[in-house]
Amino acid sequence: MIWQTLQNPELGCSSYIIGDEVTGQGLVVDPLGALGVDHYVLAAQDLGVDIRMVVETHVHADHASSARALAALLGVPHGISHAAPARFDHQDLKDQEDLTFGMLSVTVWETPGHTPDSLSFVVRDLRRSRAPWAVLTGDSLFVGDVGRPDLADADDQAIRQAAQKQHDSVHRLLTLSDGVELWPAHYGSSPCGGIFMNKSPHSTIGFERQANPFVSMDEETFVDQTLRLLKPPPEDAALLRQNNLAGIS
Amino acid sequence: MTAAELKDFSEAADHVVIDVRQGRSFTEGHMPGALSAPYRQQGWSIPVANWIKQQGRDLAIAIFADNAIVANAASEGLRAQGVTVAAIFDGGTAAWQAAGFPTVSVKAITVDELAKCLDDWTVIDVREPYELRSGVVPGAKAIPLGHLEREAPELPKDKRYAVICASGNRSQSAASYLAEEGFHVANVVGGMSLWIGGGHPVDR
Incomplete structure (x- = not known):
């Protein structure tokens, strides 16, 4: 498997280029406006990856996305959740859908909570095993933390419901085996998580099961704690999500 | 440049077309006579520029790519090593074939x-x-x-x-x-x- 993490340390954002090492077919996950489309095209050329699709774990509220521009430049589909109210051409992704790139298999899991359109991607390299190797959790489960529930809809009732969904999504992700690598969309001081988010960009499902404080909480405590521990929202959160929904980059 | 211009370019004496696409794409199909040198941001410009200089005559170089970003990066890389790129074609084999020209494929x-x-x-x-x-x-x-x-x-x-x-x-x-x-x-x-x-x- 070809795997490269491309990060913007300033905002604590991670994006990914993943490909099948024999056919070179692959995808880009959550490309960042801050890095620009050229960065992804040249990185993919360096890696020998033929980008067949650009996907996003959700419509972001903390940074500009370059997914639409990258997909348009390469003439490949732009996949986002069917639940995202996006106003541009895209491919709807649904739960349990398999995206195939050579012998690389990427399964879509709907993990709402941070936003109603939040997805996780379960990655398998079928050349090695049928078992999941890694999961891209977007803003659902972080290293040491979970995604905040208040950025998609600021209404109190909506935030509480989103936090309940986040609890269920986190526990769905924890049904994966201990050894599965965890690669979220954020790390460090990103405003999309709470105060416990670790500076490391990755972990494993097993380690989070043991060490993530939110994992052992019952739903009520989970909701209470995620709401209590909210950081100030990212600057221009509503505008960023609105622009990303409109496909403006 | 257009596919027709590239064809004329490639047929002239001491004119060389360097295909900077990934090796896999080159194998799947390339214009006859093109040389494969898949572009990389690191470790590409110096050996390719040295090879061009070692040919011992003033070669006219064209870059063959399937997108402008990689084509321009390769051209800039060679320019930094003192090699002038005479022409860029960034339409890939799709544009080459659309113009009715054949490809060599494996x-x-x-x-x-x-x-x-x-x-x-x-x-x-x-x-x-x-x-x-x-x-x-x-x-x-x-x-x-x-x-x-x-x-x-x-x-x-x-x-x-x-x-x-x-x-x-x-x-x-x-x-x-x-x-x-x-x-x-x-x-x-x-x-x-x-x-x-x-x-x-x-x-x-």
Whole structure:
């Protein structure tokens, strides 16, 4: 498997280029406006990856996305959740859908909570095993933390419901085996998580099961704690999500 | 430049077209006579510029790419090493073929396909001699990549050749070369790593 993490340390954002090492077919996950489309095209050329699709774990509220521009430049589909109210051409992704790139298999899991359109991607390299190797959790489960529930809809009732969904999504992700690598969309001081988010960009499902404080909480405590521990929202959160929904980059 | 302009360019004396796309794309199809040098941000510009300078005459260079970002990066890289790029074509084989021009292409064959009809193919293993200890496809002819140009004229043209190496990269260049020389060739995708991984028989 070809795997490269491309990060913007300033905002604590991670994006990914993943490909099948024999056919070179692959995808880009959550490309960042801050890095620009050229960065992804040249990185993919360096890696020998033929980008067949650009996907996003959700419509972001903390940074500009370059997914639409990258997909348009390469003439490949732009996949986002069917639940995202996006106003541009895209491919709807649904739960349990398999995206195939050579012998690389990427399964879509709907993990709402941070936003109603939040997805996780379960990655398998079928050349090695049928078992999941890694999961891209977007803003659902972080290293040491979970995604905040208040950025998609600021209404109190909506935030509480989103936090309940986040609890269920986190526990769905924890049904994966201990050894599965965890690669979220954020790390460090990103405003999309709470105060416990670790500076490391990755972990494993097993380690989070043991060490993530939110994992052992019952739903009520989970909701209470995620709401209590909210950081100030990212600057221009509503505008960023609105622009990303409109496909403006 | 347009495909027609590129064709005229490539046919002039001391004019060279460098295909900077990924090796896999080059194997799948390229304009006749183009040289493959897949662009990389690191470690590409210096050796390619040195090769151009070593030709000992003023070559006119065109870049063949399938997008403007990679084409411009390659052109800038060469310029930084003192080589002027005369022309850029960034439409890829799609635009080249749309203009009605032919491509040289190498069929890709999987290890399973090869194993099923091994008798139809002469397998050429282009790995170095020390690499053959891990096993070779039964009946394969060993020609290390560096000897291919010397040994190719001895190969009968009426046979079909499946070119293999460790992982499918070197065999890509070798297969492209043989295709240019008029042989009927296929590149074995994934090479010996997939052949052995797939449990196919080997001679040791």
